[in-house]
Amino acid sequence: MFTLSEENYLKAIFHLEMMSGTGISTNAIASKLETKASSVTDMVKKLAEKQVLVYKKYQGVSLTKSGKTTAARIVRKHRLWEVFLVEKLNFSWDEVHDVAEQLEHIKSPKLTRELDAFLGFPKTDPHGDPIPDHEGRFDSVEKRLLSSLKENEVGVCVGVDDSSSNFLQYLDKNGISLGEKIEVLSIESFDGSLSIKVAGKVLSISSKIATNIYIQS
Amino acid sequence: MFTLSEENYLKAIFHLEMMSGTGISTNAIASKLETKASSVTDMVKKLAEKQVLVYKKYQGVSLTKSGKTTAARIVRKHRLWEVFLVEKLNFSWDEVHDVAEQLEHIKSPKLTRELDAFLGFPKTDPHGDPIPDHEGRFDSVEKRLLSSLKENEVGVCVGVDDSSSNFLQYLDKNGISLGEKIEVLSIESFDGSLSIKVAGKVLSISSKIATNIYIQS
DNA sequence: AAATATTTTTAGTCTTGTCTAAAAAATTAT
DNA sequence: ATAATTTTTTAGACAAGACTAAAAATATTT
Ligand SMILES: [Mn+2]
Ligand SMILES: [Mn+2]
Ligand SMILES: [Mn+2]
Ligand SMILES: [Mn+2]
Numbered sequence: 001m002f003t004l005s006e007e008n009y010l011k012a013i014f015h016l017e018m019m020s021g022t023g024i025s026t027n028a029i030a031s032k033l034e035t036k037a038s039s040v041t042d043m044v045k046k047l048a049e050k051q052v053l054v055y056k057k058y059q060g061v062s063l064t065k066s067g068k069t070t071a072a073r074i075v076r077k078h079r080l081w082e083v084f085l086v087e088k089l090n091f092s093w094d095e096v097h098d099v100a101e102q103l104e105h106i107k108s109p110k111l112t113r114e115l116d117a118f119l120g121f122p123k124t125d126p127h128g129d130p131i132p133d134h135e136g137r138f139d140s141v142e143k144r145l146l147s148s149l150k151e152n153e154v155g156v157c158v159g160v161d162d163s164s165s166n167f168l169q170y171l172d173k174n175g176i177s178l179g180e181k182i183e184v185l186s187i188e189s190f191d192g193s194l195s196i197k198v199a200g201k202v203l204s205i206s207s208k209i210a211t212n213i214y215i216q217s
Numbered sequence: 218m219f220t221l222s223e224e225n226y227l228k229a230i231f232h233l234e235m236m237s238g239t240g241i242s243t244n245a246i247a248s249k250l251e252t253k254a255s256s257v258t259d260m261v262k263k264l265a266e267k268q269v270l271v272y273k274k275y276q277g278v279s280l281t282k283s284g285k286t287t288a289a290r291i292v293r294k295h296r297l298w299e300v301f302l303v304e305k306l307n308f309s310w311d312e313v314h315d316v317a318e319q320l321e322h323i324k325s326p327k328l329t330r331e332l333d334a335f336l337g338f339p340k341t342d343p344h345g346d347p348i349p350d351h352e353g354r355f356d357s358v359e360k361r362l363l364s365s366l367k368e369n370e371v372g373v374c375v376g377v378d379d380s381s382s383n384f385l386q387y388l389d390k391n392g393i394s395l396g397e398k399i400e401v402l403s404i405e406s407f408d409g410s411l412s413i414k415v416a417g418k419v420l421s422i423s424s425k426i427a428t429n430i431y432i433q434s
Numbered sequence: 435a436a437a438t439a440t441t442t443t444t445a446g447t448c449t450t451g452t453c454t455a456a457a458a459a460a461t462t463a464t
Numbered sequence: 465a466t467a468a469t470t471t472t473t474t475a476g477a478c479a480a481g482a483c484t485a486a487a488a489a490t491a492t493t494t
Contacts, residue, residue: 005451026472039452041473046450058459058472089331099325108316114306222481243442256482258443263480275442275489 002050004105007074008033009043010052011104013063014071023060072136073112078104079125079132080115086126087119093126094168127168128159128178128214144217146182147192147210154183155215162212170209175199182215219267221322224291225250226260227269228321230280231288240277289353290329295321296342296349297332303343304336310343310394311385344385345376345395345431361434363399364409364427371400372432379429387426392416399432 002010012032016024026044030037048055052067063071081103085091091099113134116122123139124130130138143158157180160167171177176198183197192207219227229249233241243261247254265272269284280288298320302308308316330351333339341347341358349355360375374397377384388394393415400414409424 003450027470035451036453037472038454038474042451085328089328089335091327091331095327099323099328102323102325106316106319108319110308110312111302111306111316114308118306220480244440252481253483254442255444255484259481 001107002070005043006047006050007070007105009040009047010063010067010071011074011078013053013061014068014075017063022062024062025060029061069136072132072138073134074104076132076134076136077106077112079129080112080119080122082125082127083119083122083131084115092168092172093163094165094172096126097163097165124159126178127163128157142216143214145211146184146194146196146213146215147207149184149215149217151184151186153217154181155217156181157213158216159214160212161214167212171213174203174205175201176213182213218324219287222260223264223267224287224322226257226264227280227284227288228291228295230270230278231285231292234280239279241279242277246278286353289349289355290351291321293349293351293353294323294329296346297329297336297339299342299344300336300339300348301332309385309389311382311389313343314380314382341376343395344380345374359433360431362428363401363411363413363430363432364424366401366432366434368401368404370434371398372434373398374430375433376431377429378431384429388430391420391422392418393430399430 009029012029013024016028016032020028026037026040029040029044033040044053044055044061047053047067048061051064052070053061053063055061078100081100082093082096085096085099086093122131124141128141128143130140132138141158144155145161146155146157149155157176157178159178160171176182180198185195185197185202187194192210193204194207194210195202195204197203226246229246230241233245233249237245243254243257246257246261250257261270261272261278264270264284265278268281269287270278270280272278295317298317299310299313302313302316303310339348340356345358345360347355347357358375361372362378363372363374366372374393374395376395377388393399397415402412402414402419404411409427410421411424411427412419412421414420
């Protein structure tokens with residue numbers, strides 16, 4: 001069994017390994033969890049003793065098989081609860097993250113199993129992220145950044161990279177949501193900003209925005 | 218804002234005041250929380266500083282208005298989640314308590330509000346206990362112990378005093394559930410055991426069982 | 435009204451998870 | 465290859481929440 005703090009470390013390392021492969025640095029973990037490197041060193045020693053990760057001084061850490069499964073199950077719960085909040089309790093996609101951060105630590109295998117069934121075994125959460133199964137497996141949707149499209153190409157929005165309330169509200173305001181068709185009308189070579197057509201309306205978005213939207217084409 | 222531990226103390230004191238009035242002793246709190254009296258003394262000092270209870274050395278503690286509301290809101294969440302688990306996720310009434318003990322600490326006013334609405338604003342939980350409103354108010358159902366009935370009297374089961382898995386499973390096994398009519402056929406004067414008729418069947422229950430079942434007549 | 439028993443508080447210790455400051459190792463620049 | 469910089473670890477401290485053992489206050493007997 002893991003403490004709340006241990007679970008948060010495992011999840012952070014899991015996400016970091018997802019992005020940048022194995023051998024996650026103390027500093028990377030510290031900045032993701034908004035804590036200090038020295039605290040991370042202490043904690044990874046403890047987690048190494050519990051066999052959920054391998055730690056070699058000055059070399060960073062890597063999750064073991066068991067560590068990956070444990071972390072994926074927390075992510076599974078996080079995303080199932082996000083679906084619940086949006087589908088059943090009228091939350092919008094920018095309101096769910098903080099509550100899910102709490103709910104993901106509830107310990108009850110039956111609860112997770114039944115919640116999954118109650119929601120109809122969803123495959124993705126409200127931000128387009130895949131929901132791992134009980135064993136921690138999930139199929140990664142093939143997707144590209146909107147910024148990788150060329151002029152006159154089209155795609156369907158299937159996810160976001162940044163799930164902050166700020167960014168999601170910006171998307172809402174501009175009619176961009178999951179499943180929406182996006183057409184790139186033109187690209188400004190000077191600053192990489194795009195003119196796009198979405199939901200019948202033309203709008204201009206910065207390159208920063210375009211690198212936080214995933215599309216399928 | 219209160220820590221998990223502080224919330225558990227507040228809830229315990231709230232329940233103790235419910236039963237035995239004001240001025241709750243250190244020992245009573247300790248035994249309810251399965252901790253030591255010395256730990257309780259430390260904690261009530263802290264809670265007194267936070268103005269949620271009044272503490273006078275050697276005199277026990279009493280919740281303030283604000284303490285009562287805070288505690289009632291935790292109880293509100295506990296019971297709403299119990300309803301959710303039974304009504305929506307196929308839990309039985311003997312499986313919900315431990316999970317609700319975790320869920321009651323989730324902090325999100327919107328979540329509580331929406332959950333309440335999603336469940337259709339239930340007035341009681343799966344054990345017949347009333348669900349406080351946001352302000353901490355709730356109407357106490359008038360009810361008596363089954364053991365207070367005389368021979369040939371009847372009542373309807375409206376609650377249980379003990380919500381342990383053990384006891385609830387015993388009730389299930391014998392067809393006793395909320396809303397069920399119970400008729401007292403005879404009372405054995407030697408040990409106070411009762412012969413009752415419930416769901417068409419006659420069965421004999423000990424006096425201890427009878428003092429843990431609430432009925433309305 | 436003492437004496438005894440019980441309850442409650444205090445004093446001191448421990449664990450978990452965090453922090454700052456300093457030391458050590460690894461990396462990058464000259 | 466040395467020096468400077470950055471990253472990581474160690475050492476020591478702290479707060480929260482718990483515990484044990486001992487002291488103090490209260491309650492109960494005789
Ligand atoms: Mn999230
Ligand atoms: Mn999400
Ligand atoms: Mn309960
Ligand atoms: Mn209940």
